[in-house]
Amino acid sequence: MAAVAQHAIPFSRPATPGHAVYNIGFYGLGSMGYFMARNLAAHRAANTGSGPLFVYNRSSAKCVQLQKELGADKVRIADSAEQLVLECDVVFTSLASDAVVKAVYEKFADALKVRHHGKPIGAPTDQKQDSRGNEHDLPDAGSSGELDTILSNIPHTHLVTGPVFGPPAAAEAAKLICVLAGDYRSKKEVAHILVPAVGRKAMDLGGNLEKAPTFKLIGNSMILGSLEILAEAFTLSEKTGISASQTYELVKDMFPAPPFINYGNKMVTDSFDGKTGFAIDGGLKDATHVRRLVTEFNSPMPVVDAAHAHMLTARAIHAEQIRRNSAAYEVIDWSALIAGTRVAAGLDAFDSAQEVC
CATH class of the missing domain: 3.40.50.720 (NAD(P)-binding Rossmann-like Domain)
Known part of the structure; x- marks a missing residue:
């Protein structure tokens, strides 16, 4: 062994x-x-x-x-x-x-x-x-x-x-x-x-059987927070004329943790295929469970609230693209929450190559 x-x-x-x-x-x-x-x-x-x-x-x-x-x-x-x-x-x-x-x-x-x-x-x-x-x-x-x-x-x-x-x-x-x-x-x-x-x-x-799934939610809240931080940083980079890929290089040097590396790469390359990652519906479910948990224990997590809102935005845009037969993916990954920050900043939701509005 x-x-x-x-x-x-x-x-x-x-x-x-x-x-x-x-x-x-x-x-x-x-x-x-x-x-x-x-x-x-x-x-x-x-x-x-x-x-x-x-x-x-x-x-x-x-x-x-x-x-x-x-x-x-x-x-x-x-x-x-x-x-x-x-x-x-x-x-x-x-x-x-x-x-x-x-x-x-x-x-x-x-x-x-x-x-x-x-x-x-x-x-x-x-x-x-x-x-x-x-x-x-x-x-x-x-x-x-x-x-x-x-x-x-x-x-x-x-x-x-x-x-x-x-x-x-x-x-x-x-x-x-x-x-x-x-x-x-x-x-x-x-x-x-x-x-x-x-x-x-x-x-x-x-x-206590509930402790393991509770711990899982705590861990996933940190991943959600990582996604939100990356999304906001990459969006600001694009708005200031610094490519998100350059900021991603800094991420790899300064924060070489798997969530930052793996999901950062998905965001800068617009690789949002949920079939090869974690589908956004699962991310929304996790965020909902976390928000229920923080409400029960009076322990606010505003970054999870923001990530939840941005995932909803991404899912709504993707649903409309499916309706119009213009969606790049059948299912989107939860890293696609960057669509929420991009749209709020006047950028294209899923295509980082588009010009600033």
């Missing part, structure tokens, strides 16, 4: 003989989930000698693609969500919305209840540890308690909330930061499955 820095996993290895090689499942092969599942399957095959990763996706094409890429010895396609949860000891999910998350976990719970119904008391049962590994499109932190209620009455079943930090490129490179909250033993098992197979580091947010 690849060497991992001691600080990368805040948990000791599960004790032998308690530690076992589990059957692991993965539900959701979207822009993040595909890479996470691929890396997990490849790492397990190379380092643990375990069986294939079970995968399931509403669209089976992604499952077939992954199996073809890695081979049937590393990836097995489940026929249903119910089969996935019944045949696996640990199930990871990467899902699109609150409604989808709830529906999927209700299916899991129904299947597990049927499994346990009618068994003699004390009969052997599998330990199920469900971890939500979702990158950006994060369900509301309060929904974690609802999911726990759905699963908590099922014997030997534990929920671990597990959002991750990093864009699809970081998922592809297995460089995500994994944040875990929930039952301690379950987190310990999950952390050693995820690092280094999927991420470079795991963080422990304690036993």
Whole structure:
């Protein structure tokens, strides 16, 4: 197994003989989930000698693609969500919305209840540890308690909330930061499955399931703030006759953090394709969750308010372009919020090559 820095996993290895090689499942092969599942399957095959990763996706094409890429010895396609949860000891999910998350976990719970119904008391049962590994499109932190209620009455079943930090490129490179909250033993098992197979580091947010998604929102608020700062600086640069690309060079020298580098490049090159990044609808949802959180705790974040407004502006302009069949992209990335600052300053929303109005 690849060497991992001691600080990368805040948990000791599960004790032998308690530690076992589990059957692991993965539900959701979207822009993040595909890479996470691929890396997990490849790492397990190379380092643990375990069986294939079970995968399931509403669209089976992604499952077939992954199996073809890695081979049937590393990836097995489940026929249903119910089969996935019944045949696996640990199930990871990467899902699109609150409604989808709830529906999927209700299916899991129904299947597990049927499994346990009618068994003699004390009969052997599998330990199920469900971890939500979702990158950006994060369900509301309060929904974690609802999911726990759905699963908590099922014997030997534990929920671990597990959002991750990093864009699809970081998922592809297995460089995500994994944040875990929930039952301690379950987190310990999950952390050693995820690092280094999927991420470079795991963080422990304690036993309260809501803490991990709350922490994710705090992190995303910083990314939103970074986007807003970049958008305002690049727009001012263009208005003063200094190209945004020159200001971007300063960003790379002075602030070489991934959000500044990656999203700054998208802004200066007008690369707003949401299908290869993080769609603006997801950014608006995150901003809405953050604004609800700051309202609850009386902790203002005006930069998030500004970013939210500029994303709304960008989405409205893009929707009109779609109506007129003039949109460059079917879906726009949340870095397109720069359209809000550009329009306010009299510039073209999505084309930085246009002259100042």
